[in-house]
């Protein structure tokens with residue numbers, strides 16, 4: 492309990508991520524935690540109850556000053572169906588009442604097959620401001636080759652319907668580097684998506700995650716896959732969608748505020764099996780990460796032990812660079828300095844100098860250019876080697892004893 496005259500801890504804003512780990516069918520390239528629902532089956536009510544209980548518990552534990560963004564991802568959140576969406580969104584509303592005009596961003600992911608009109612209406616009436624639709628590609632040979640459910644014609648109809656409900660609040664996911672995809676097919680996919688006027692597009696390069704059943708022999712070679720992604724990037728930019736992160740493009744003002752908070756290493760809570768949350772103390776540059784095990788049965792039974800990790804300063808410092816340089820504006824310099832004492836230029840001066848000379852840093856910014864983003868991994872290797880080269884000092888600093 493606080494003593495008299497003791498300063499009350501500042502209440503920090505936390506975003507909220509909610510994981511819906513159910514899918515009607517499994518895509519070969521996916522390594523997210525998800526379990527199967529029978530065709531036509533909606534999410535069990537008891538899962539929604541468990542989620543709301545989890546959220547309530549975390550809110551009472553962390554007491555965030557504000558929850559500026561909520562993201563409901565998966566899995567396939569549209570398997571909630573209209574009734575499930577109303578139940579979940581109504582429960583969240585009761586836990587986190589919205590002030591009129593408070594501008595909270597609420598995003599839900601959906602697959603076209605299950606994003607029908609009643610679901611879209613329930614989402615809009617329940618306060619969802621953005622819908623992220625997983626189209627991936629309209630080209631059926633590509634979809635079939637990776638066992639992605641849904642057919643091209645139905646996808647177009649659902650996309651048009653989602654656009655009617657959400658207008659520029661619609662975001663669409665596309666994938667490059669699929670089997671049988673070529674430049675013509677990719678540009679057709681982009682044209683088809685943009686004809687519905689989404690405010691936001693995510694363009695992901697397919698990666699072969701270990702342990703997934705993806706048939707890598709059917710994929711284009713890495714050079715061709717890179718060329719395709721760059722061609723897609725250029726097409727989106729020519730259509731007025733600015734790249735603001737490695738895989739994300741938007742019309743002005745339509746960026747995902749929730750994801751920007753991840754890239755800038757703000758705080759977030761995570762509810763649902765396999766979800767994780769991170770809460771950072773700005774004064775010490777240390778934090779805690781809470782991860783729920785990927786086990787829906789244990790979660791439903793209320794016996795899912797939370798894995799808690801302490802994040803030291805050096806770990807968080809590197810993670811802040813790793814996440815921050817994904818974003819076209821770079822890491823939040825002020826927040827970085829507050830947390831880690833020295834500014835970014837004090838921690839990685841050589842890396843910044845070399846990459847600026849190569850023309851891969853934006854003029855006047857501590858951020859990569861769009862061409863620089865293509866080499867993000869190499870940039871981070873340089874940055875981490877430089878940080879580790881003053882490891883003794885950094886390690887001491889990580890324990891909060893001195894500055895770099």
Ligand code: SF4
Nearest residue numbers: 514517518521565566
């Ligand atoms: S629908 Fe999404 S979460 Fe489910 S298997 Fe496919 S990619 Fe993974």
